[in-house]
Amino acid sequence: MPSIFETASASSAIPITFVTKASWPAIKEGLSTEARNFAEANVYGAKPGSCLILPAADGRIAQVLFGIEDDDAKHRDLFRPGALPGLLPAGTYRFANAPHDIRLGALAFALGSYRFGRYRKSDSSDVRLVPPDGVDAAELNRLAEAAALARDLVNTPSNDMGPEELEAAAKQVADRFGARCTSIVGDDLLQQNFPLVHAVGRASTRAPRLxxxxxxxxxxxxxxxxxxxxCFDTGGLDLKPSSSMLLMKKDMGGAANVLALAQMVMDAKLKLHLRVLIPAVENxxxxxxxxxxDVFPSRKGLTVEIGNTDAEGRLVLADALALADEDKPDLLIDMGTLTGAARVALGPDLPPFYTQDEALAADVARCAAAENDPLWRMPLWAPYDSWLDSKVATINNAPSGGFAGSITCALFLxxxxxxxxxxxHLDIFAWTPSSKPGRPEGxxxxxxxALYKLLSERYG
Incomplete structure (x- = not known):
């Protein structure tokens, strides 16, 4: 995704004026008579999300009025300016005044410029923004570019994004930043003690890999x-209904997002030793x-009874986490599109996270709020751990009962x-069901x- 930030002089850019219902009377009074008449003729009232393009005498664009919430509104969408790239004609723009958060407003503008154009010509116009004073455009571009990587990977259908193609995407990111990328493929997974990854992926003609x-x-x-x-989840023999399979191209969203985070880290040259592990399979x-x-051994030595073949994500993560844990990392983070229970509890926009580290939990919550990348802590509730008991193995991957599905998944891991x-541990959705400012559908x-901010603070 090319940068939307323009280095041209702000004086030549078209001004965008952010307007609230409270500020609109004063702003309207400051307009020229012609512009004020035009706004009144269009019944402009500064409703949040409303956009009005004011013409100059020569027919060009004089300025843009864009409505945002009042300062005392119950909820202010800090990404509201992210709607602008889809509303404006081609051109270079600047913020004439500040939205509620000027940095997040500029970031939202960049995120809202994204379009998935792999299979058809994108309908986006060439809308660019002169970075506001004091905003680090390089950092915002880093975030937007990595977000575009994650979105592209998730949006690509499974016929073009299988385990091998996901490996190729990881290698492309690695090559760009001089990282080393390797993989263990097919039956070699058994030889190198990744039995759960192999079990989940073995039925596909596309070889599983780590x-x-x-x-x-x-x-x-x-x-x-x-x-x-x-890369696609049929549910296995516990087959999903067709309605539940429709979004399963996104079941590699955890991999897409750790690659995006890794790209941010490497691009910023953070002072850490980074390791990324992606168990890539088709169920x-x-x-x-x-x-x-069925009962399978795991890399850690725990035996796992299969309670449900549609609880496969935690199986492949288990072997990868065991490998990661052997290296005793200072910080181990896993992400996956794991449970419908998380969506029932918190909806698509608010992923839960789990940790026993109180300081880490506080930092994650703070960074999520600061980046408008919402996350919500849920408990690793020890009394539910016994629900994972099996009569024939160490642990069952999917306990019966149907309660607390996201929590029991976290306890399993x-x-x-x-x-x-x-x-x-983060149980993400990796999908926007309907477009919102800065967040196109998909x-x-x-x-x-949020995690990049956390890592930047700790290892910047």
Whole structure:
């Protein structure tokens, strides 16, 4: 995604004036008579999200009026300016005054410029923005570019984004920043002790694999990112209904978002030793598909009974987390599109996160709020851990009962983390069901910006 930020002089850019219902009378009074008459003829009232393009005497654009919430509104959408790229004609613009948060407003403008154009010509116009004074345009472009990577990967349908293509995407990111990228493919997973990754992916004609990216000075603090890379999920033999399969191209959203976060980290040259692990599989249906009530060993040595083949994401993450944990990283983070229960509890826009580290939890919540990248802490509720008990194995991947599905998934994964300094688990959705300012409908970069801020503060 090319940068939308323009280095041209602000004096030649078209001004965008942010207007609230409270400020509109004074702003209207300051307009020329012709512009005021034009606004009144269009019944402009500064409703949040409303856009009015005021013409100059020569027919060009004199300025743009854009409505945002009043300062005392119950809710202010700090990404409201992200709607502008879809409303404005081609041209270079500038903020004539500040929205509620000028940095987040400029970031939203960049994020709102995204269009997925792999299969048809994008309908976006060439709308550019002169960065507001005091805003680090390079950093905002870093965030927007990484978000576009995550969105592109999630939006690409599974016929063009299988395990091999996801590996190629990881290698492309690695090559750009001089990182090392390797993978363990097919039956080699069994030889190198990743039985759960192999079991989930073995029914597909597209070989499962474990992708690894390593970057940075080995003497720096170790940060490991693990992302669920289920490139399509049929549910396996516990087959999903067709309505639930429609969005399953996004089931590799955890992988897409850890790659986006890794790109941010490497682009900013943070002082950490980065490791990224992506178990990439397709959960398919065939004669050799894994079955309900099968029992498999895991890399950690725990035996796992399969309560449901549609709870496959936690299985592939378990082996990858066990590998990550062996290295005793200072911080271990995993992300995956894991449970419908998280969506029932918190909806599509507010992913839950889990950790036992109180200081880390506070930092994550603060960074999420600061970046308008919302996250909400949920508990690793120990009394529910017994729900994972199995009569024939160490643990069951999907306990019966249907309660607290996101929590029990987190508790399952916690069994595979023992030595990391701190562990953080995020159950993301990676999708925007309907367009919002700065967030076009489709694949979404969730949690990565908040985590980048956290890592920047700790290792910048």
């Amino acid at each position: 992708i690894e990216l390593v970057w940075g000075d080995a003497s720096h603090p170790k940060v490991t990112l693990v992302g669920k890379g289920v 398919a249906v065939a004669g050799n598909a894994f079955r309900p009530m 916690q069994r595979f983390v023992e030595h990391a300094g701190s562990w953080l 694949g979404e970069c969730q949690a990565a910006r």
